[in-house]
Amino acid sequence: MPDSRPIGVFDSGVGGLSVLREIRARLPFEELIYCADSGFAPYGSRSPDEIRERSLFLSEFLLEHGCKALVIACNTATAAAADYLRQRWPALLIIGMEPAVKPATAATRSGVVGVLATVGTLASARFAALLDTFGNEVELVTQPCPGLMECVERGELDTPGTRKLLESFVAPLLLANADVVVLGCTHYVFLRSLVQELVGPAVKLIDTGAAVAAQVERKLIASAALALPERAGTESFWVSGDSMRMNTTLQLLWQEQAVFSILPDRSPQP
Numbered sequence: 001m002p003d004s005r006p007i008g009v010f011d012s013g014v015g016g017l018s019v020l021r022e023i024r025a026r027l028p029f030e031e032l033i034y035c036a037d038s039g040f041a042p043y044g045s046r047s048p049d050e051i052r053e054r055s056l057f058l059s060e061f062l063l064e065h066g067c068k069a070l071v072i073a074c075n076t077a078t079a080a081a082a083d084y085l086r087q088r089w090p091a092l093l094i095i096g097m098e099p100a101v102k103p104a105t106a107a108t109r110s111g112v113v114g115v116l117a118t119v120g121t122l123a124s125a126r127f128a129a130l131l132d133t134f135g136n137e138v139e140l141v142t143q144p145c146p147g148l149m150e151c152v153e154r155g156e157l158d159t160p161g162t163r164k165l166l167e168s169f170v171a172p173l174l175l176a177n178a179d180v181v182v183l184g185c186t187h188y189v190f191l192r193s194l195v196q197e198l199v200g201p202a203v204k205l206i207d208t209g210a211a212v213a214a215q216v217e218r219k220l221i222a223s224a225a226l227a228l229p230e231r232a233g234t235e236s237f238w239v240s241g242d243s244m245r246m247n248t249t250l251q252l253l254w255q256e257q258a259v260f261s262i263l264p265d266r267s268p269q270p
Contacts, residue, residue, distance in 0.1 A: 002225075002226060003220075007027075009032060010062065011036060015074070019186055027217055027226075033067060033235075038241045040241075043118070045119070046120070052080055058263075061264070070092065071095045076118055078096030079127065080120070093219050095215050101113065108180045112139045114178035115141065122144055141173050143170075148187070155249040174199060188207070189207050189209060240262075
């Protein structure tokens with residue numbers, strides 16, 4: 001039977017809007033609810049227990065709003081909390097994400113793949129498994145990017161400070177002769193143009209947003225849970241922290257009229 005309930009999407013901040021955009025493009029009739037945990041960002045500096053606590057809070061909020069599926073649009077939260085959430089709700093459709101190392105391995109010609117990611121993602125057991133799986137096929141050069149997601153949270157997509165940070169992060173990848181670079185954080189997708197400028201046209205950039213959206217569609221089809229193609233779906237946006245400041249970033253990144261509502265405060269302040 002068709003299912004008109006919404007799809008819930010959450011991230012440590014506004015980076016997951018890049019995934020939400022891909023889901024909207026692929027599933028134009030679905031209702032979407034997005035939660036940005038910007039008041040507790042970045043997740044990369046938090047312990048796995050803290051990330052699981054926040055992921056549980058956001059998931060419960062989305063389920064209270066009737067969501068039929070959850071998308072963890074955050075590599076760090078997926079690594080820390082996806083298994084935990086699936087154990088809690090074994091019948092619920094939960095889609096996570098991880099850096100696109102597999103397609104990058106297939107795409108490289110030089111045999112060197114660069115990975116830009118948060119400290120939390122690179123330190124996770126899930127990423128260690130990716131290294132074990134693909135590290136023998138290609139050379140994986142990983143680059144933690146402290147401070148970069150915060151630039152996106154502030155809407156600083158091409159400022160001198162953001163450019164300087166990115167230059168320092170991509171330099172080791174270019175020195176290693178990487179010809180494919182994985183954007184291993186959903187926030188970094190909004191810096192794609194700047195990254196491409198810095199690495200040059202010969203280097204291919206890969207992220208997982210489109211693949212996640214395709215997986216959401218496949219899972220909904222398999223569960224016979226797609227919405228009827230009757231009318232265009234709508235989006236609602238929720239945020240923790242300073243909603244006025246984050247509304248400015250939301251307008252910049254979503255590029256349509258949208259306003260954050262404030263998430264209820266159910267957890268200790270950071």
